[in-house]
Amino acid sequence: MEGIAPVLGQEKTLGPTQDAKELMRSGPGSNSGVSKFFNIHSVAAFCVFLFVNLLASTYAPIQDCDEVFNYWEPTHFIAHGFGLQTWEYSPEYAIRSWLYALIHAIPSKVAAVFFSKKVFEFYFVRGVLGSICAGCETRLFSTISRTMNPRIALIFSFAMVTSSGMFHASVAYLPSSFAMYTAMMGATAFMYVKDGLKTAEGIMWFGIGATIGWPFSAALILPFIPDELAYLKRTADIHGVVSRVLAGVMRILAIVSLQVAVDLLFYGKVVFVPWRIVSYNIFSGSSRGPDIFGTEPWHFYIRNLLLNFNAWFLLAMCAGPLLGLQLLFTRLSSTRRTTLRSMMISTPFYTWLAIFTAQSHKEERFMYPVYPFLCLNAAIAMHIVLNYLGHLSPRSIIGKMPAEVKLALVGAFVLAIGIVGILRTVGTVSAYSAPLEIYKPLQSSEYADMQGNVCLGKEWYRFPSSYFLPKNIRLKFVKSAFHGLLPGEFSEAGIVSGIPPTWLIPPGMNDQNIEDPGKHVDVGHCSFMVDSIFSGSESSLLEPNHINDGKNWEQIQCHKFLDSSQTHPLGRILWIPDWEIIPAKFRRQWAKYCLLRRKSATG
Numbered sequence: 001m002e003g004i005a006p007v008l009g010q011e012k013t014l015g016p017t018q019d020a021k022e023l024m025r026s027g028p029g030s031n032s033g034v035s036k037f038f039n040i041h042s043v044a045a046f047c048v049f050l051f052v053n054l055l056a057s058t059y060a061p062i063q064d065c066d067e068v069f070n071y072w073e074p075t076h077f078i079a080h081g082f083g084l085q086t087w088e089y090s091p092e093y094a095i096r097s098w099l100y101a102l103i104h105a106i107p108s109k110v111a112a113v114f115f116s117k118k119v120f121e122f123y124f125v126r127g128v129l130g131s132i133c134a135g136c137e138t139r140l141f142s143t144i145s146r147t148m149n150p151r152i153a154l155i156f157s158f159a160m161v162t163s164s165g166m167f168h169a170s171v172a173y174l175p176s177s178f179a180m181y182t183a184m185m186g187a188t189a190f191m192y193v194k195d196g197l198k199t200a201e202g203i204m205w206f207g208i209g210a211t212i213g214w215p216f217s218a219a220l221i222l223p224f225i226p227d228e229l230a231y232l233k234r235t236a237d238i239h240g241v242v243s244r245v246l247a248g249v250m251r252i253l254a255i256v257s258l259q260v261a262v263d264l265l266f267y268g269k270v271v272f273v274p275w276r277i278v279s280y281n282i283f284s285g286s287s288r289g290p291d292i293f294g295t296e297p298w299h300f301y302i303r304n305l306l307l308n309f310n311a312w313f314l315l316a317m318c319a320g321p322l323l324g325l326q327l328l329f330t331r332l333s334s335t336r337r338t339t340l341r342s343m344m345i346s347t348p349f350y351t352w353l354a355i356f357t358a359q360s361h362k363e364e365r366f367m368y369p370v371y372p373f374l375c376l377n378a379a380i381a382m383h384i385v386l387n388y389l390g391h392l393s394p395r396s397i398i399g400k401m402p403a404e405v406k407l408a409l410v411g412a413f414v415l416a417i418g419i420v421g422i423l424r425t426v427g428t429v430s431a432y433s434a435p436l437e438i439y440k441p442l443q444s445s446e447y448a449d450m451q452g453n454v455c456l457g458k459e460w461y462r463f464p465s466s467y468f469l470p471k472n473i474r475l476k477f478v479k480s481a482f483h484g485l486l487p488g489e490f491s492e493a494g495i496v497s498g499i500p501p502t503w504l505i506p507p508g509m510n511d512q513n514i515e516d517p518g519k520h521v522d523v524g525h526c527s528f529m530v531d532s533i534f535s536g537s538e539s540s541l542l543e544p545n546h547i548n549d550g551k552n553w554e555q556i557q558c559h560k561f562l563d564s565s566q567t568h569p570l571g572r573i574l575w576i577p578d579w580e581i582i583p584a585k586f587r588r589q590w591a592k593y594c595l596l597r598r599k600s601a602t603g
Helices: 033-038 042-059 065-080 098-114 118-147 150-162 164-169 175-191 199-213 215-235 238-267 273-283 300-309 311-328 333-357 364-390 403-432 569-573
Strands: 452-456 473-477 528-533 553-562 590-598
Touching: 042 118, 042 150, 042 164, 065 098, 065 118, 098 118, 098 199, 098 238, 118 150, 118 175, 118 364, 150 364, 150 403, 164 175, 164 300, 164 364, 164 403, 175 199, 175 215, 175 333, 175 364, 199 215, 199 238, 215 238, 215 273, 215 333, 215 364, 300 311, 300 333, 300 364, 300 403, 311 333, 311 364, 311 403, 333 364, 364 403, 403 553, 403 569
Parallel strands: 452 473, 452 528
Antiparallel strands: 528 590, 553 590
8 A cells, every 4th residue: 555645645736747747647636737737717618518408408308207297297387378287286285396397487488489389498498407507517617626626627527518317417307407406506605615614605505406496405415514513613613603504594494485485376375395295205104105106126326327427437436435545645634634525525425325225216317416426526536546647656567657658548548438428328319319209290380270189198108298289289198008197187277366276176186196097088089199119019908009000090200219128238228320230139129109190180
């Protein structure tokens, strides 16, 4: 370990030389000298983040039906007067805040002024989400650069823009993505202490994420509390600490008051939605709660994060141990304080991963709030490794390698991680974009004033929202092999005192995922049908093959959809081109995903 000690305890401030040897080195607290090579202006970083996020807003498929039914549909209802309603929005249960949907309805209404087709509102709202996320990413990037090291900030930004996970999370209309935005802002406030502690601001941002977004995200503030306690221990300024905490709490109470007021208008009664969410998920018993919607093994998030972040995830897991070694071999008190603070900053990812790994019900979106912390941890680990390689003894095997060779190897490794991430993103977009594509014919003038129903059976969970339907066409469900509770419909009784009748208790709702036959219509009421056909799948009484039923249906738009059961694992994980030179067993296999029109239906 004698070769590690001087490296992990490195305090040398490097000079302005920028040859390959110096680029491998960058002192952990130094922003001068060679670190200037990595110092990217915040405007440039924002442009990169924004570009990638706008790509995501345009092309990223919707990965979770909850995003549609719990958020896009209520927003569409506010903006256009109709939409699908889940049991969570029934006043009887009220575990979704209308404030969150109302906030997103504002850009939807703004877009409606400029665009006649609703689908443009969908993409405009997504673009707004991507822009907000880019702003939050830039703030965190800038703070990392100023308080830690520009090289860490550069690696962090590269991990963020090349990972498949961030591509989808950045524009997802989900409370977990909203909590990710506010967690970045909260972390920025706690990390940047040059002008004094910003505890009130940090508490406010984490509080906004927990109240308007997802209450469980409040756990992300816990790793930052020791910093405030350490300050109290050093200064004995209890008045300052209490003042900052109270200021933060008062800001949260103002947000809560607004939330309660909005939900009072929509539900017709006083409810505190964050508590209802916690109560249902933790204290509702075995017949209710998240586990009735499915459980996963303990390694679910490990596999998922490896898929969406590949080597960045492995590096993120190494950040804590590497910082521990740095602390162990560092003797100067100033450097030890810096390392301890870095350990605090790296803790949110581990805390969150531990909490949610322990839960039986697991979903990919539950990790969204800590995606930026994962990338930050990965950047910290990479920075420490680079610093180690840059200061190895010339007598060691690696130390004898020319600096240019080491730099090339490291660059190739980082580039490979980025390419794998991009290939996964491209693979996901090309494989699962069909639900966003097949509704395009309905945007034509032929169907602008048509009245009718678009029906979904086994494809109910891939519906992209009512923003893709003309104003007089409604979504309906036909019976399939699914036996859970489907969404109902918001009342279209009209506006009362400026508020839609959302306080009415809809029929057939329950919080136990028990099927309600009233949510189905007979196929005879369907003007259009969305269906898919996969290789090896067999039709049944509940799930007939409508695509091949040429007697009753005609295909007006079909798109390819990945047949994962017939595709090699490599093709499911990454983008594999459909080239003849690719061995057949590695090529992706495709299903058919179609919008059908009843032959008797006329515009």
